[in-house]
Amino acid sequence: MIASEPPDSCKVYTPRSLARAMVAAIVDGVDQRWLEPSCGTGSFLEALAGFGVNRKRIVGVDLDRKTSAADSLATVTRGVDFLDWSKTRKGRYDCVVGNPPYLPIRALHDPLRNTASNVVDVNGQPIGDRANTWYPFMVRAMEMLREGGNLAFILPAASEYADYASEGRKKLTQIFDRVDIIRSRRPLFDNVSEGVVVIIATGKGGTSKLFRRHEVEGLQAAIQQIGRIQRTNARNCPKLIKTRKPELVKFSDIASIRIGAVTGDSKFFVVNEEQRKQLCLPKKCLVPIVSRSKHIRLPVHDFRSWQHECDSGEKIWLFRPGQKHVDMKCVRSYLALSEDEGGCHKERFKIRNREPWYETPLPKHPDFFLTGMSGLGLWMCLNEHPQLNATNTLYTGTFREPLSRREKFTWALALLTSRVQKQIVRAKRVYADGLSKLEPGQVNGLILPEPPVISDAVSVYRRSANLFLSGCQQEAGRLADKFVFNQ
Ligand SMILES: C[S@@+](CC[C@H](N)C(=O)[O-])C[C@H]1O[C@@H](n2cnc3c(N)ncnc32)[C@H](O)[C@@H]1O
Known part of the structure; x- marks a missing residue:
């Protein structure tokens, strides 16, 4: 394996039905600009095509050079480390969607390890190599969004409690209008026993500061719950909410x-x-x-x-x-x-x-x-x-x-x-x-x-x-x- 190749252990692809539900939760017409930072075989690209989003409005990136049939549905760049690629492209997208790699940063080879550990956390400090790769992906994804933008990510269950992610967790509820976390009691992927959560965060820059956590049984229930998000109430994060004095x-x-x-x-x-x-x-x-x-x-x-x-x-x-x-x-x-x-x-x-x-x-x-x-x-x-x-x-x-x-x-x-x-x-x-x-x-x-x-x-x-x-x-x-x- 050469240094910049993704290990097979991180190549776990999202079921199409889940990708579709996540896109449906944040899509708003066909004019949004989309980013899939680790597009793999393209479950999310296919879902976007299904919603009529033109390939020119979708950017996909993956470290894996192996092409996929779904690459024709977006502008896909392969053989590239997203964390390196994203340094100069902040604030450009209306939606970021995906399932980033779950790899301990320490287990990566340079230059991937060096790049991941030097990504600047939301508190201004480098993330370091104690974190897992999904975390710098999430920090960068938040930065890549425009005002009003939406994020839908699948993350490991550890994202809810890992110490290294505490600053990013706080930031998530501070900068989005509403955040929903869907935790499945059973694994969402075949052949993977690790638990995951789906995060749907909408309206970057919004001030409602709504948050809701949903616990569900398995994949079907998760998909149904994602579809119901718009209709379920969420509570306010009381510390964050203030009466607004608008322009x-x-x-x-x-x-x-x-x-x-x-x-x-x-x-x-x-x-x-x-x-x-x-x-x-x-x-x-x-x-x-x-x-x-x-x-x-x-x-x-x-x-x-x-x-x-x-x-x-x-x-x-x-x-x-x-x-x-x-x-x-x-x-x-x-x-x-x-x-x-x-x-x-x-x-x-x-x-x-x-x-x-x-x-x-x-x-x-x-x-x-x-x-x-x-x-x-x-x-x-x-x-x-x-x-x-x-x-x-x-x-x-x-x-x-x-x-x-x-x-x-x-x-x-x-x-x-x-x-x-x-x-x-x-x-x-x-x-x-x-x-x-x-x-x-x-x-x-x-x-x-x-x-x-x-x-x-x-x-x-x-x-x-x-x-x-x-x-x-x-x-x-x-x-x-x-x-x-x-x-
Ligand atoms: C969990 S898979 C998910 C693939 C796809 N997003 C999906 O949901 O089906 C993670 C993907 O991340 C890619 N990857 C790993 N490290 C990466 C990096 N530094 N930059 C971009 N892609 C990376 C892998 O090649 C793999 O396709």
């Missing part, structure tokens, strides 16, 4: 809003599914839309919720044929109808001034919808339908920067905090006819607390928004305050 930001600094599409003649352009069928208009000539406040009384709109509106007879199609559709017989006939026959009022200002008259200008695919006309207050209906847009009875919003799914839900939660909802009540303009409305300018001027990283922002926002939309605004505000201000 304040103007709504217009995080998102831009505008009114939805102005058709000029909604009777002609906005139709329901039944009308579409009667007129024989092919779906490619229409855009799915929301056109009324009640369509967005939801935390999130996706294909299924839109289909539900569609099946309920709501007007959820915007007729908007492109040049290539206007020669189709049914489209031509609809465009040619006279006003008396249900045709378009083409003389109207908005319509006669656009070219071609039937192509209603559309806002860019919105990140969320708002209504200024609801008696309830203001909430974001996040848009997870790939084509959904809105007409001008609603406002459409786009975040100014590309955000992860979790970040979008976190901002939506900030809007539901009680302080922001109080501003909304004050900002509403009441018209002579008693109608109260929030204009785009007033939405833009709202001051929002900059929220911390909230690892389960998606489910917290859903809960808070559902309370809000069912009329329990105070409770919704309290829940949002709890997560945004740690109250």
